[in-house]
Amino acid sequence: MEHLSLFLILSLLATAYPILQACPTNCHCHGGDLQHVICYSAGLTKLPKIPEQTRLLNLQKNFFPVLAPNSFKEMKGLVSLHLQHCQIKEVTSGAFRGLKKLVYLYISHNDISVIGTGAFDELSELTYLYMDHNKILEIPKGLLSPLFNLFIFQMNSNKVREVKAGTFTGAKDLRWLYLADNDITTLHPGSLDEVENLAIFHIDGNQLSTYPLAAVSKLRVVEDFRISRNPIKVIPDTAFQSFGRYMESLSLEHMGLEKFSEKAFAGVTTLKKLNIEGNKLSQLPANAPFSTMQNLTLANNPWHCSCQLAAVRRWMDSSRFRPDATCASPSQYRGQQIRDTGAFRSCKVPTKKSRKGERH
Template sequence: MDRTEVLLKLLCLLVCLLPILHACPQNCHCHGGDLQHVICDNVGLRKIPKVSEQTRLLNLQRNNFPVLPTNGFRDLKNLVSLHLQHSHIKEISSGAFRGLKQLVYLYLSNNDISVIKMGAFDDLTEITYLYLDHNKIPDLPKGLLSPMINLFILQLGNNKLRELKAGAFHGAKDLRWLYLSNNSISSIHPAALEDVENLAVFHLDKNQLTSYPAAAMSKLRVVEELKLSHNSIKVIPDLAFQSFGRYMETLSMDNMGLEKFSDKAFFGVTTLKTVHIENNKLSSLPGNFPFIRLETLTLSNNPWHCSCQLAPLRRWLESSRSRPDAACASPSQARGQQIRDAAVLRSCKLPTRRSKKGSRH
């Protein structure tokens, strides 16, 4: 082989390698192999860079993309994880993620997103984890989330949502964890949750609800953790948790100004382990409050009325290892005493459980 042939072969090899050599954008870090990662964290980018079609993870956080354009990622057919946090995003165009049919993780937290055009999430049929928290999203129009048939976790905390309309989660039938904390939600349409009946974790704390959304909540079937803290709800109605009472283990309703649980509020609740109801205006608990499996109960800063109605609570407090604080506010002779120690409760007889013998039901 003469020198000319060698040079030609080297030149050909170099030409073949050029696309690979230039696949990593300037100032970014790239890792090759089957799981190729492209890291462009905080490198001053103002438009989506060109990267290899083989890229599996693309980290573009802490850059500057005010508008995510249509087809901005269209060639990245193998992308699994896309990071766009802290990137000053204000608007997501229709078809912005078109072509990303393998994407599983999408991180859009801590931006200024206030506009999401219909069709923005087209092609995201494999998306499982979507993080949109800490933005300025005002609304969830019907159909926006429809392509996401495999969505499992949706984080929408710290946005500007004011209501949940019918069909807000249409299509997201596999959604299991929904976080809506710290929005401005004051109303939930009765049909808003009918598409996500399999929710297991539902956080609605720090919103502006003034009544328990019973009609919407009755569509849920398997909620294990419900958080309603910091909403101005005064009364929890009968059968509030009945549709998912066999599954609910954690209930947070602290700091609500809550005055009363209706007599049958906990009807059907059988697996409750943790309850937070501190910093409210409760003076009593309903007769069917589910103490049987309860492990943790926080109930301080409530004006408890220490009558025999609280005898089941006193019995639970005596057996609890955590010894939570719970002081009587009335009657006057018991004021300030811990419920577990209150003399006024010592002579109370606990209600006996009715025998089910002979029952056909």
């Protein structure tokens, strides 16, 4: 009898084990112990049951309109979670509670308009957060507070209207911030104070009508700055000074930009790429950093080809890039390319002494 009982127990365990370890219906599983569970477009309306040792769960193109509290609490081993194109409308407070090992979270391309303040509680290891292409109206204060390891925050193509002071409290290690193609009219002073180490900052395609000098002046090491496609007419003095020693790429195209203040480029010493295409510029300031420039995009501006613009021609003559840029005035040079026109023939070349002075 004792042997029979042992045999029955072993038989039950043998039949139960495959059930516990079975790949969810309509899904594909890879790696030992179902470490990667792929349920892409599997017709799911409920979250599948997966073993705790699963590291990657791909649920793209299913239907989960609301992510309720503790939705993933049994999935403690997850490192990467993919929820793109799932028609999610609401992420409640505590939705991702328990995912203490999660590093990658993709909830982009959904219909999220409501996101609970505590939605990201316990995600202390989260490093990459993708929330682009949703309908989010605001980033709730405190939402990112648990995410002290956050490195990339992707929020392009939402409906955010303003960024308030304290928005990024807790996310002190954030390095890449993408806020392009929202409806932002205001970057409040103090809104970027907690993320002063941003290296990439994209806020193009918004509704900023004045340059947000007070907000960006706390940034220290921005290398790639995009603020194009905002209706800003004037770039003020010291616009980039706080991070000018690091900035290598600056995008200011298609803004209706009319003028750079004379000291707009103060402190900018490493700029390699500048795009100012499609604006209303006729001149550039004397301190524009041509000495470091490698790529300059100038087309579709009404350039006034006087000696004040001669530095552009000198840059073209010394560069392998000879970009399109057409004189709009004076009338005798209208329609001529800056790279070919004789408008600068009588302009004096700066002396060596003044060039040395510019570099310091």
